[in-house]
Amino acid sequence: MISEWKKIEKKQFAPIYLIIGTEDYIINETKKRLVAGILDTEDTDFNYANFDLEETAIEQVVEEAETIPFFGDRRLIIASNPTFLTTEKTKSKIEHRTVRLEDYLNEPVDYSILVFIARVEKLDERKKLTKLIKKQATIIDAKRPNEAELRKWLQGVSNINEFQMDNAATDRLIELTGGQLTTAMNELDKLMLYKLEERAIYTSDVESLVVRSLEQNIFLLLDKMIALDISGALSIYYDLLKQKEEPIKILALIASQFRLLTQIKLLEKQGFSQQQVAQKLKVHPFRVKVGARQAKSFSYHELTMTLEKLAQMDFEMKTGYGDKAQKLEWFLFSLQDQRKIQRMN
Structure with a gap:
């Protein structure tokens, strides 16, 4: 896909593009590059059209693509x-006369760039139209990268911008952004702006500048509990309270993570790989990797018991029994005691 971006920058456009996948960064970056490469500022209003095919029939999109440009050389038509x-x-309830699209795919005009955006993991390969468009279009894969691909991507962007970022800093950036390309790229842009003079990014920079999501704070909180670092866990918890996060919301995320650990534990016992677990549970592979590491510190019985405790706490919080913030403190201390007992055994 980076090779296709380079072609777009050189104004080597394909008549039809098909973007397949759910990664927003790749989709938005491709659109941005096409707009910048094809349209001049003054003719954007005349030669750019953006359609949602759940609201517009495909024949209207084709008609737009066949319309000769005004005050410019090319038109850009995007259909999502x-x-x-x-x-x-x-x-x-829109009915699409796809025969019009079939005719266009076989003979596209040379003055319009038609871009289809399918925010799905894959198309229906059984359909004749799918086979035709994949044959005629330039495909841009917008799937979410795995950890290795994301690491290569981030380091590649750093190199292109003449920045040095070692593996440790890259791995920490991936960890703190949950393996999400869009979030990681936004944070990398911020890091490069901050270190513009030095042009080197270190782990300490990532730690101090990257904003942790609530979910990432929950992962870190559990890591602290597993390591028996109760003061570290409480520090994260108190910071979340200062940020006006509700105890019941924090509890729900902790319960969600323990539920994931339980599912991972069970599926790994059945012989599933981490990639298979991610596909089966429909979660990001990076979450499974972190979860698998955390799950090693618990037996299946401990995980189910912890989920029962969390369910009871959730009921008590929702029925107004006791102080909500204090209940989570007690939970953290009880989990620490549980971990100490396990280590002694």
């Missing part, structure tokens, strides 16, 4: 949500 290429159900 082509559900007629997927197995997804839609509530839209």
